[in-house]
Amino acid sequence: MTEPVVAPGRARGGRRDEILATFTRHVAERGYDRANFGDVATELGMSKGTIVHHFGTKDRMLAEVQERYMRRRLEEAHVLLSRLTAPEQRIAAFVHAGVRYSTEEPATTVAFQREVVRLTDEPGMETARAQRDAYRDLVVAVLRDGEADGVFVPGDARLRSLQMFGSLHWMWTWFDPAGRLPAQDVAAEFCRTLLRGLGVGEVAVAAAADPDGPVARCVAEVCAPRG
Amino acid sequence: MTEPVVAPGRARGGRRDEILATFTRHVAERGYDRANFGDVATELGMSKGTIVHHFGTKDRMLAEVQERYMRRRLEEAHVLLSRLTAPEQRIAAFVHAGVRYSTEEPATTVAFQREVVRLTDEPGMETARAQRDAYRDLVVAVLRDGEADGVFVPGDARLRSLQMFGSLHWMWTWFDPAGRLPAQDVAAEFCRTLLRGLGVGEVAVAAAADPDGPVARCVAEVCAPRG
DNA sequence: CTACTCTGCCCGTACGTGCGGTCAGTTCAC
DNA sequence: GTGAACTGACCGCACGTACGGGCAGAGTAG
Numbered sequence: 001m002t003e004p005v006v007a008p009g010r011a012r013g014g015r016r017d018e019i020l021a022t023f024t025r026h027v028a029e030r031g032y033d034r035a036n037f038g039d040v041a042t043e044l045g046m047s048k049g050t051i052v053h054h055f056g057t058k059d060r061m062l063a064e065v066q067e068r069y070m071r072r073r074l075e076e077a078h079v080l081l082s083r084l085t086a087p088e089q090r091i092a093a094f095v096h097a098g099v100r101y102s103t104e105e106p107a108t109t110v111a112f113q114r115e116v117v118r119l120t121d122e123p124g125m126e127t128a129r130a131q132r133d134a135y136r137d138l139v140v141a142v143l144r145d146g147e148a149d150g151v152f153v154p155g156d157a158r159l160r161s162l163q164m165f166g167s168l169h170w171m172w173t174w175f176d177p178a179g180r181l182p183a184q185d186v187a188a189e190f191c192r193t194l195l196r197g198l199g200v201g202e203v204a205v206a207a208a209a210d211p212d213g214p215v216a217r218c219v220a221e222v223c224a225p226r227g
Numbered sequence: 228m229t230e231p232v233v234a235p236g237r238a239r240g241g242r243r244d245e246i247l248a249t250f251t252r253h254v255a256e257r258g259y260d261r262a263n264f265g266d267v268a269t270e271l272g273m274s275k276g277t278i279v280h281h282f283g284t285k286d287r288m289l290a291e292v293q294e295r296y297m298r299r300r301l302e303e304a305h306v307l308l309s310r311l312t313a314p315e316q317r318i319a320a321f322v323h324a325g326v327r328y329s330t331e332e333p334a335t336t337v338a339f340q341r342e343v344v345r346l347t348d349e350p351g352m353e354t355a356r357a358q359r360d361a362y363r364d365l366v367v368a369v370l371r372d373g374e375a376d377g378v379f380v381p382g383d384a385r386l387r388s389l390q391m392f393g394s395l396h397w398m399w400t401w402f403d404p405a406g407r408l409p410a411q412d413v414a415a416e417f418c419r420t421l422l423r424g425l426g427v428g429e430v431a432v433a434a435a436a437d438p439d440g441p442v443a444r445c446v447a448e449v450c451a452p453r454g
Numbered sequence: 455c456t457a458c459t460c461t462g463c464c465c466g467t468a469c470g471t472g473c474g475g476t477c478a479g480t481t482c483a484c
Numbered sequence: 485g486t487g488a489a490c491t492g493a494c495c496g497c498a499c500g501t502a503c504g505g506g507c508a509g510a511g512t513a514g
Contacts, residue, residue: 031260031344033258033260033261034260114344116400117258117341117400120400153423155416155419155420156412156416159412159413159416159417160416160420162394162397162398162401163394163416163417163420163421164394165397166393166394166395166396166397166398167389167390167391167393167394167397168393169393169397169400170389170392170393170394170396170397171389171393173343173344173347173396174389185383185386186386189382189383189386189387189390190386190390192382192424193382193387193390193421193424193425194390194420194424195424196380196423196424196425196426197419197420197421197422197423197424197425198420198423198424199423
């Protein structure tokens with residue numbers, strides 16, 4: 001019925017990635033519970049058994065999606081922190097990067113954001129959870145440093161990080177990567193409101209939020225697709 | 228095995244609300260897809276058939292949960308807007324109310340927030356979607372008014388409302404109503420960062436964010452449990 | 455080169471289970 | 485009687501996954 005694109009046995013370890021990508025897209029579109037092996041297999045013209053062969057269980061597959069996503073995010077974050085030093089630029093970079101990902105890799109991003117809650121309780125998600133926590137700790141540290149330096153007004157850094165991540169993680173429910181609204185505009189507006197809210201002066205806010213400014217350019221370089 | 232609390236046929240029209248409350252809690256804990264009639268029925272010591280008798284389908288049940296939730300939120304919102312007139316107080320009120328709900332009615336709130344995405348596509352959710360949109364429109368209008376009055380610095384009101392709702396709606400993934408952190412503290416910190424980010428002066432920010440201030444008191448009165 | 459074995463990728467099928475929803479029938483209030 | 489509340493048995497299906505086998509290519513002995 002469905003002819004395989006590649007001759008069987010011919011693919012050099014390649015099917016695995018295809019499966020993961022398709023599965024990721026289905027999770028993004030329908031959520032984990034409604035995503036199923038049958039549909040993924042049909043779409044790729046293969047058998048359900050193949051998926052099981054490569055990944056074992058559905059849980060493991062989701063865990064791998066989450067871990068891959070967070071690994072890249074963490075790598076980016078460290079590079080960004082090494083290139084930018086001012087606290088307000090660092091925070092702006094996290095925001096720009098967070099928004100940017102929604103357009104660069106919408107499927108992976110949405111799949112991750114929809115199913116983050118599974119990181120907290122589900123077993124087998126320890127690695128991904130640790131990665132997520134490490135990422136948030138980076139942001140909290142920047143907030144604390146900025147506070148110590150007098151760049152940010154005093155406040156609860158942890159709550160502020162959650163407020164910030166909330167805005168970004170919620171994007172999957174309303175943002176359309178193919179829509180009219182450019183992601184840059186979202187990033188700029190989010191940056192402005194957030195940085196001003198942290199007590200950063202208007203000049204620094206404008207520079208850090210600018211889609212064509214140094215921070216956004218730095219993020220664009222670091223977060224190039226297929227890093 | 229499980230003895231019914233009330234003799235069958237004896238309940239005076241009351242079981243329906245019990246069912247909805249239990250279902251809501253299950254949705255909050257596990258998500259809609261994993262919540263099922265069997266567990267709800269067992270917990271209430273009744274048959275699955277009873278649930279079907281009252282609600283028809285699972286979809287309808289979720290729709291009713293969403294509609295009830297949004298109806299109360301909208302009623303509150305209108306009262307709050309009638310009692311508070313300053314834009315920064317109105318925005319602060321929305322934040323205080325949003326956070327407050329997480330502790331007053333955690334199950335309903337989480338159930339709603341987890342499954343908001345179904346409002347966008349799923350059929351049968353038109354009413355709830357309209358309510359949600361109406362609610363957001365109220366906030367957008369306040370943001371625009373405040374901008375026109377010069378209380379808020381110019382910016383994209385729609386994006387700002389989404390930034391704000393993101394922070395609040397994401398709470399279900401990390402906030403524990405029974406935990407150490409008081410909801411008031413969250414509301415206060417969120418208010419401060421947001422209002423400052425909108426360009427409100429420090430004095431007005433402090434007053435509007437204060438958990439014991441006039442705005443928070445007004446919200447506490449309006450959003451009393453079992454309104 | 456030939457013949458063989460081994461191995462990893464992949465297929466198709468079948469099984470078990472869990473769940474949403476149906477239905478005929480009973481009980482009880484009015 | 486009438487109708488609403490409720491029951492318990494049952495259906496059909498969707499889905500995760502276990503299993504047995506097929507097939508191509510690499511390695512290896514002769």
